[in-house]
Each structure stands twice: as structure tokens, then as C-alpha cells.
Amino acid sequence: MSAVASPAVRIVRAACPHDCPDTCAMRVTVEGDKIVRVQGDPEHPPTHGALCTKVSRYAERVDHPERVLTPLKRVGPKGAGQFQPVGWDEALDDIAKKLAEIAARHPEAVLPYSYAGTMGLVQGEGMAARFFHRLGASLLNRTICAAAGGEALQMTYGGKVGMHLEHFAESQLIVIWGSNSIASNLHFWTFAQAAKRNGAKLIAIDPRKTETAEKCHQHIALMPGTDGALALGVMHELIANDWLDHDYLERHVEGWPALRERALQWAPERVAAECGITADEVRGLARDYGTTRPAAIRLNYGMQRVRGGGNAVRLIALLPCLTGAWRHRAGGMLLSASGWNKAVKNTAALERPDLLGGRRPRTINMSTIGDDLLRESSPAFGPKIEAVVVYNSNPVAVAPESPKVTAGFRREDLFTVVLEHFLTDTADHADYVLPATTQLEHWDAHTSYGHTYVLLNEPAVAPRGQAKSNSEIFRLLAARMGFTEPCFADSDEAMARAAFDDSVDREQLRRHGWFKLPLPEAPFAEGGFPTPSGRAIAQAPGVPLPDHVPNYESRVTAPALAARYPLAMISPPARHFLNSTFVNVKSLRDIEAEPIVEIHPDDAAARQLSDGQVVKVFNDRGLYHCTLRVNQRARPGVVNGLGVWWRKLGRNGTNVNELTHQQLTDLGEAPAFYDCLVEVAAL
Numbered sequence: 001m002s003a004v005a006s007p008a009v010r011i012v013r014a015a016c017p018h019d020c021p022d023t024c025a026m027r028v029t030v031e032g033d034k035i036v037r038v039q040g041d042p043e044h045p046p047t048h049g050a051l052c053t054k055v056s057r058y059a060e061r062v063d064h065p066e067r068v069l070t071p072l073k074r075v076g077p078k079g080a081g082q083f084q085p086v087g088w089d090e091a092l093d094d095i096a097k098k099l100a101e102i103a104a105r106h107p108e109a110v111l112p113y114s115y116a117g118t119m120g121l122v123q124g125e126g127m128a129a130r131f132f133h134r135l136g137a138s139l140l141n142r143t144i145c146a147a148a149g150g151e152a153l154q155m156t157y158g159g160k161v162g163m164h165l166e167h168f169a170e171s172q173l174i175v176i177w178g179s180n181s182i183a184s185n186l187h188f189w190t191f192a193q194a195a196k197r198n199g200a201k202l203i204a205i206d207p208r209k210t211e212t213a214e215k216c217h218q219h220i221a222l223m224p225g226t227d228g229a230l231a232l233g234v235m236h237e238l239i240a241n242d243w244l245d246h247d248y249l250e251r252h253v254e255g256w257p258a259l260r261e262r263a264l265q266w267a268p269e270r271v272a273a274e275c276g277i278t279a280d281e282v283r284g285l286a287r288d289y290g291t292t293r294p295a296a297i298r299l300n301y302g303m304q305r306v307r308g309g310g311n312a313v314r315l316i317a318l319l320p321c322l323t324g325a326w327r328h329r330a331g332g333m334l335l336s337a338s339g340w341n342k343a344v345k346n347t348a349a350l351e352r353p354d355l356l357g358g359r360r361p362r363t364i365n366m367s368t369i370g371d372d373l374l375r376e377s378s379p380a381f382g383p384k385i386e387a388v389v390v391y392n393s394n395p396v397a398v399a400p401e402s403p404k405v406t407a408g409f410r411r412e413d414l415f416t417v418v419l420e421h422f423l424t425d426t427a428d429h430a431d432y433v434l435p436a437t438t439q440l441e442h443w444d445a446h447t448s449y450g451h452t453y454v455l456l457n458e459p460a461v462a463p464r465g466q467a468k469s470n471s472e473i474f475r476l477l478a479a480r481m482g483f484t485e486p487c488f489a490d491s492d493e494a495m496a497r498a499a500f501d502d503s504v505d506r507e508q509l510r511r512h513g514w515f516k517l518p519l520p521e522a523p524f525a526e527g528g529f530p531t532p533s534g535r536a537i538a539q540a541p542g543v544p545l546p547d548h549v550p551n552y553e554s555r556v557t558a559p560a561l562a563a564r565y566p567l568a569m570i571s572p573p574a575r576h577f578l579n580s581t582f583v584n585v586k587s588l589r590d591i592e593a594e595p596i597v598e599i600h601p602d603d604a605a606a607r608q609l610s611d612g613q614v615v616k617v618f619n620d621r622g623l624y625h626c627t628l629r630v631n632q633r634a635r636p637g638v639v640n641g642l643g644v645w646w647r648k649l650g651r652n653g654t655n656v657n658e659l660t661h662q663q664l665t666d667l668g669e670a671p672a673f674y675d676c677l678v679e680v681a682a683l
């Protein structure tokens with residue numbers, strides 16, 4: 001018997017592509033074309049050698065038996081998910097023909113729909129943006145996640161900037177405000193744990209007693225959408241006790257006198273009544289915040305998914321200016337670091353907005369896709385949407401008010417193309433599904449919204465089946481549409497290598513897979529915010545003072561509605577899914593077991609409901625079937641419907657977005673997923 005040499009074992013440097021603040025550096029062990037292991041890079045400080053449960057099992061997702069591996073063409077009724085395999089040429093020729101026909105009448109009748117299924121700069125809005133710009137398609141306002149908080153940071157600090165992740169380890173107080181770090185920002189939690197070992201106090205502010213809240217020293221379980229009031233109450237106490245850094249306020253903040261007046265209207269008792277907590281909790285939080293140095297706030301996007309989310313972020317983001325917490329590198333706040341990273345991205349070169357020429361297409365808000373797919377042509381709206389090309393997103397599952405989203409995608413006269421790894425709820429509604437490569441099969445370059453490193457992703461294995469990268473698919477479509485600009489010939493690798501400007505050391509990026517941006521340690525110790533004046537803004541000409549803005553749906557603002565639907569529902573992520581990604585990975589779905597809603601024992605008793613029972617959660621918009629968990633994770637008056645299940649893997653084809661609405665936040669035109677009244681009853 002002759003010895004067969006085993007294929008060489010290689011280690012490839014990669015980046016986790018998922019929509020998570022952690023953006024881990026990965027090392028993929030490959031033998032031939034087989035993925036042997038996916039691990040965290042021990043040398044990348046934020047990753048620290050560890051991956052989350054989801055991504056450490058990445059091979060299961062890449063080599064999943066249900067991967068879409070050939071182009072598919074619809075054979076059944078719209079939305080039925082019945083397809084037959086077709087060749088690439090047939091699929092691309094037909095798609096290009098249909099898009100060209102529609103575009104010849106109204107280019108804006110074509111809509112790209114994408115979000116952050118991959119956060120890569122190449123496979124995200126790289127070649128795709130070039131394609132749609134050249135076509136003159138409608139623009140998409142990508143608001144579904146971070147727009148309220150993003151706009152708030154822009155108004156307050158001139159960009160999405162904040163503390164370095166690593167410096168939280170040196171904080172003496174960490175307020176985790178509207179974030180379940182253990183579930184959705186695990187690598188931040190590692191630094192918070194280090195701080196805890198050094199004697200720091202950890203406080204969680206969250207309606208739900210999450211796994212993170214349980215591990216903090218204190219948990220303040222306020223009602224959803226009342227964070228702005230709590231921040232004003234903290235300010236009230238900082239003023240009353242003179243725990244203020246007057247010098248910092250005077251030199252580095254615009255509009256402080258007006259904000260001071262407003263905060264003085266929010267005594268702890270008023271705040272307590274608004275937030276559903278005690279006045280002592282408000283006073284205690286203010287004392288801790290006002291008297292501990294250095295004090296850091298890890299704000300996250302969870303708390304801005306309500307009507308007043310933007311104003312609440314503005315108020316919380318200003319707290320470090322009152323106490324001068326920014327003076328220390330372990331003080332201040334972090335909601336998003338993407339402003340630091342954006343500065344080094346060659347966005348215009350990647351996305352080529354110049355290909356629009358003089359055209360200014362209308363913009364569709366991705367968060368109102370339910371309504372917009374159902375609109376007719378009108379002077380105000382423009383042409384009816386006739387074609388949607390979906391990539392890196394699963395709107396039928398994740399967009400608010402899914403009864404309308406589904407009705408829109410079921411339109412017989414809508415031409416839908418979905419680039420996907422799997423037959424998701426959205427792919428089921430496609431006319432064509434095109435098989436896309438995963439991160440282990442393509443090139444990409446990454447920034448992060450939770451740390452200040454950029455990363456490079458090299459392909460570890462060959463594309464599975466007939467899969468092609470998003471960029472390659474748009475390149476091939478561009479050729480068929482007759483787009484001859486040289487940028488449509490750029491390779492994925494060339495785009496990945498050209499993604500960053502010269503402040504990124506390309507050699508270090510290539511060798512290590514990551515590069516830390518050279519930024520000041522304590523960026524705002526002496527003010528110098530990226531606003532026009534360099535000062536933080538509480539109020540300025542054209543920028544009104546922030547205020548507490550109550551929910552659309554609450555006992556106070558909508559009493560008649562609250563009489564019928566008395567429970568506030570939030571729908572934060574389940575730990576083992578990432579939005580709707582991974583719901584079809586069986587080992588992860590087995591951990592989450594089934595779609596659930598958590599309810600407090602008192603609320604369950606009042607409805608004669610018991611743990612483990614199958615219930616319907618409902619309001620005027622829809623009906624969600626799931627299993628009831630009666631426990632103390634829910635506070636009285638609030639139910640937690642953990643998201644985001646694929647509808648077809650949930651009960652009766654429903655998921656939690658049956659219940660959410662399409663009204664938008666105060667800033668940024670984002671969805672208010674967690675501003676939602678419901679009732680729960682036995683099925």
C-alpha cells in the first residue's frame with residue numbers, strides 16, 4: 001500500500017463577519033478543503049483567543065446540509081418556497097433582462113434591500129453599491145438597527161466615537177445601560193469582568209433581568225423607553241449634590257445652562273414614577289456615578305429601539321461631560337466606535353456614489369418596507385416598487401410588522417431576487433435565489449463598531465457547490481447589463497486590499513489579520529470632540545435640547561390601547577442566534593429550544609397562565625404563538641419575546657415581528673421594536 005500524503009494543514013486569518021460589536025479575529029485551521037477548526041485569535045486583544053458559541057461552530061453553518069448550492073428558480077406560488085435548480089447563465093440572463101426592463105421605465109422601481117448579514121466592506125456595500133448606483137435604483141436608508149443612537153451621537157459628539165474597549169478593564173464603575181453584554185457583546189464582558197476583579201462596581205439598567213444583569217452588583221429594572229427620564233434624574237442629583245466638573249462643563253459643553261434647567265425639573269420621585277422604579281434607585285445610581293472615578297457607561301443599541309431612543313441616547317451620552325469622566329481613559333462612554341473606523345475607510349472608492357451621475361434617486365427606509373412594498377405609484381412616493389434585490393438580510397423575519405412585510409413580498413407583480421446561504425423566510429419569497437459564499441469562502445475587509453481595530457479576511461476554503469460571492473454576482477450582473485466602467489472588473493481581493501486609507505499599516509494587516517488604529521488614549525480628556533466647535537452639544541442653534549420622549553404605546557400616551565393590551569413587550573436577541581442568523585443551525589436552535597415569551601409570575605397569575613404553556617401574544621397588528629416562561633427575568637408589566645426566530649421554524653409560521661409596528665424613532669427614522677403593547681392569553 002502506498003502512503004498517501006495527507007493534505008497540508010494550514011491556518012488562515014479571518015474576521016468574524018457578523019453584526020456584532022466584537023468583530024473577532026479568527027484563525028481557521030484547514031486541511032485541504034476541509035474546515036478543521038475555527039478559533040479566536042489569541043493575539044488580537046478584543047478577541048483574546050475566544051469565540052462565542054455560535055461562531056466557534058462556524059463549520060456547521062458553512063457545511064450545513066441545507067446550504068443553497070445552486071441558483072434556484074421559483075416554480076410554486078409566491079412565498080411557497082418551491083424552487084428548481086437552474087444554471088448560473090440562465091438565472092443571471094433572466095434577472096438582468098427583468099431589471100433592465102424595469103429600469104428602462106423607472107430605475108427607482110428597483111430597490112436593493114440589505115443590511116449586515118456580513119459587515120464586510122467588500123461583500124456588503126462594495127460591488128453591490130456600485131451596481132445600484134450605476135443603475136440609478138432607489139437608495140436604501142439602512143436604519144433598522146442603529147440609526148436613532150447614531151444620529152444622537154452625531155448631534156452630541158459629532159460622530160460615533162467613544163472609549164476604547166480595552167480601557168473598561170480599568171474602570172471603577174461600569175454602567176451597562178440597555179445591553180445584555182454576555183449575549184451580544186461577549187468580548188466587552190471579558191473587560192468588565194477584569195474591572196470587577198479590580199474592585200469595580202457593575203450596574204445593569206435593563207427592563208429584563210438578563211444573564212448580564214444577574215452578574216452585576218445591581219440591576220435597575222426600569223420600564224422600556226424611560227431611559228431619558230432616568231438620565232435626567234441622574235443629572236438632577238449630580239446638580240443637587242454638586243458632583244459636577246464645572247471646568248469641563250464650561251470649557252467643553254455647549255448649552256449646559258439650558259440642560260441644567262431641564263434636569264432640575266426631574267426630581268427622583270418624578271423619575272421613579274415615570275420609570276417604574278424607586279426614588280432611592282435614582283439617588284443611588286447618581287451617587288455611584290457622581291462619586292466614583294473613573295466611571296464608564298457601556299450604552300448599547302437595545303435601549304434606543306423606542307420612540308424616544310434618540311433623545312435618551314443624547315441624554316445618557318452627556319453624563320460623562322457633567323462629571324468630567326472623559327478626563328480619564330477608563331471614563332466616558334461607548335455606544336459605537338464606528339466613527340473612528342469610518343475615518344480610515346475608503347468608502348467612496350468602494351461604493352462609487354459618483355456613478356449616480358447627476359441623478360438623485362429617492363430613498364426608501366428599510367424599516368418601513370412593509371408599507372412601502374404595498375404602495376402604489378404616486379407623486380409623493382414615486383414609482384411603485386417592482387423589483388427587490390435582497391442580500392445580507394432577512395426582512396421577512398426581521399423587519400417590523402411582518403404581516404405587512406409578508407403581504408408585500410407575496411405580491412405577484414413583484415420581482416424578487418435573494419442572494420443567500422439558506423432558504424430563509426425571505427428567500428422563500430424569491431423568484432430567484434442565488435447561492436452566496438460565506439466568510440470562509442471569500443475575501444473581505446472589516447471595521448468594527450465595538451472596538452478600534454480593522455481586520456482582513458482571507459478565504460480559507462473554496463466556494464461550496466456553485467456559490468459565488470456577492471461581489472462576483474453583482475460583477476456578473478453588471479456585465480450583462482452592459483456596465484463597462486473599469487470598477488466593475490475589480491476583484492474581491494483588490495477591493496479588500498484597497499478598503500482602507502494609508503493610515504492603516506497594510507503589512508501589519510496582512511501579517512496579523514488586524515491593525516489597531518492609532519488613536520489618543522483618552523480622546524476627550526481635553527474636549528476636542530469632532531463637532532464643528534469641538535465642544536459636546538447639549539443645545540446649539542438648530543439642535544434642540546434633549547428631553548424625555550415617552551413611548552408611542554404606553555399607559556400614559558395611549559390609555560385606550562393600554563386598556564386592551566396592558567403589557568409592554570420587548571424583543572431582544574436570544575443568545576444563541578444572531579438576529580435571524582443561526583436559527584437553522586440545529587445545535588444552536590436546540591439550546592434555545594423554542595420561541596418563548598417571558599412573563600412575571602404576578603402577570604401570569606392574573607391571567608391564570610402557567611409556565612410551559614403554549615400561548616398567543618397579540619395586538620391589533622398580529623398574533624404570535626410561543627411558549628410561556630413564567631419567571632423573574634420579566635418585570636411586572638413587561639414581557640420579553642426573545643427574537644428573532646425564522647417564522648417557518650417557529651410556531652404556526654409566526655415570529656415576534658408579527659406584533660411590532662412601523663412607527664419611527666424621534667431621531668434617525670429607526671424602528672421602535674421595543675415600544676409595543678400586547679396581551680397574552682392561552683391558546
Ligand SMILES: Nc1nc2c(c(=O)[nH]1)N[C@H]1C(S)=C(S)[C@@H](COP(=O)(O)OP(=O)(O)OC[C@H]3O[C@@H](n4cnc5c(=O)[nH]c(N)nc54)[C@H](O)[C@@H]3O)O[C@H]1N2
Pocket residue numbers: 019020021145177178179180181183184185205206207208210223224225226227300301302303304306570572573574575576577578579580674
Ligand atoms: N447573541 C447575539 N449577539 C448579538 C445579536 C444577537 O441577535 N444575538 N445582535 C447583534 C446586533 S445586530 C446588535 S445591534 C447588537 C445589540 O446589542 P445590544 O444593544 O447590547 O443588544 P441586546 O443584547 O439586545 O441588549 C439590549 C438589552 O436592552 C434591553 N432593553 C430593551 N428595551 C430597553 C429599554 O427601553 N431600556 C433599557 N435600558 N434597556 C432595554 C433588553 O432587555 C436587552 O437586554 O448585538 C449584536 N450581538
Ligand SMILES: Nc1nc2c(c(=O)[nH]1)N[C@H]1C(S)=C(S)[C@@H](COP(=O)(O)OP(=O)(O)OC[C@H]3O[C@@H](n4cnc5c(=O)[nH]c(N)nc54)[C@H](O)[C@@H]3O)O[C@H]1N2
Pocket residue numbers: 019114115116117118123144145391392393394395397398399419420421422424436437438439470571572573578579580581643644656657660673
Ligand atoms: N423584533 C425585533 N426585530 C429585530 C431586532 C430585535 O431586537 N427585535 N433586531 C434588529 C436588528 S438590531 C437588526 S441589525 C436587524 C438584522 O436584520 P438582518 O440584517 O436582516 O440580519 P439577519 O436576520 O441576521 O439576516 C442576515 C442574512 O444575511 C445572510 N448572509 C450572511 N452573510 C452573507 C453573505 O456573505 N452573502 C449573502 N448574500 N448573505 C449573507 C444570512 O444568511 C442571513 O440570512 O434585525 C432587527 N430586527
Ligand SMILES: [Mo]
Pocket residue numbers: 019144145146301
Ligand atoms: Mo443590530
